[in-house]
Amino acid sequence: MPSLFRLSPPADPTTSRLQRDSIAFVLSDGRRIDVLRVRDPRARRLRLSVGERGPRLTLPPRVSLAAGERFLLEHRDWLTHQLAPREDDVQPLVPGEPGAVPLRGDRLALRWEGGRAARALLEDDAVVLQLPPRAGAAAAARALRDFYEAQARADIGRWLPAYLPGLPRPPRRIRLRVLSSQWGSLAPDGTLTLDLALVLGRPSAFHYVLVHELCHLVHADHSRAFWREVERRCPDWRDERDYFREEGRRLKAALHVLVG
The missing domain is CATH 3.30.2010.10 (Metalloproteases ("zincins"), catalytic domain)
Structure with a gap:
């Protein structure tokens, strides 16, 4: 069976620093993903977790890469379930394309308008993102971040x-x-x-x-x-x-x- 991983040489177990690389992995439903592999000198056991940046496999210093591969394969169904897409998953901002953004447990419609400066406003039950003509996704993301911070401070x-x-x-x-x-x-x-x-x-x-x-x-x-x-x-x-x-x-x- 061909390997599902891009393997690198074993890390020196005496190192005191985290070592990271990327693992190519195939889920039970055929999707191909990258798993962050971290060799952590403080870890005492193998651990598979899923965070906002995706899945992470943590290896203690003296655990082999082969053992990590077996552990990941044993938990493939669990990882597939954790990463199953949902209809309400948030999509990246694309200037000009309508969508929806979360706020206070709700999904609000996202509208785009032209403007002299990049900013986001709350209007009725929608978030309006105003962008200058040449502004792109990065400017929209900054404006939305400022909007979220203003809303959070209002709640506080x-x-x-x-x-x-x-x-x-x-x-x-x-x-x-x-x-x-x-x-x-x-x-x-x-x-x-x-x-x-x-x-x-x-x-x-x-x-x-x-x-x-x-x-x-x-x-x-x-x-x-x-x-x-x-x-x-x-x-x-x-x-x-x-x-x-x-x-x-x-x-x-x-x-x-x-x-x-």
Whole structure:
């Protein structure tokens, strides 16, 4: 049987740095994909995962490439299911072509108009992207990213005041970033960072992440006392956690497709 992979020489197990390459792989339904293979000196076991940038195979230092190949083949059906296309998958922006973009758990129609500067506006139940004549997809992506950040900050601005009186101090500042795995974090200096993809999903899930990170101003760990603080402010937090388990990867992937 011919190999389904482009194999490279084994990595030196003594190295302390991640090593990455690309693996060509055929799914159960015949689709051909690339899998990111990472040899991680900190990994203790083989691991296959799917993120917003696609599938990733992680190998510990002394696991052979052949063992990684067998592991991937054993999980081919699972990977095929994870990567199965859905009708509501977000498509890349193509200036001038109508489409739809996610916002707050809904899909809004996308319209294009000419304009003096690249910007996105919310009009009724649609997002309008205005572009100068020579602007292309990169300008549209930047405008949509700015639009998403403005919408996210508007949501935060509505929710945050209700929680400030019960906190030992307010966040030093709030940043919105495209995060690869986390949904939010709180730095020791009080800077709160939130994933921009949150504004694509349902508002209650975004609200939960904000509450979760604010509660770290009270307890810096994930102790029982911390979760009591979360429960008091967001009683349905378990439902939101389940939502992220079911839809989180697609939210992050959608943001990556739309704004990079």
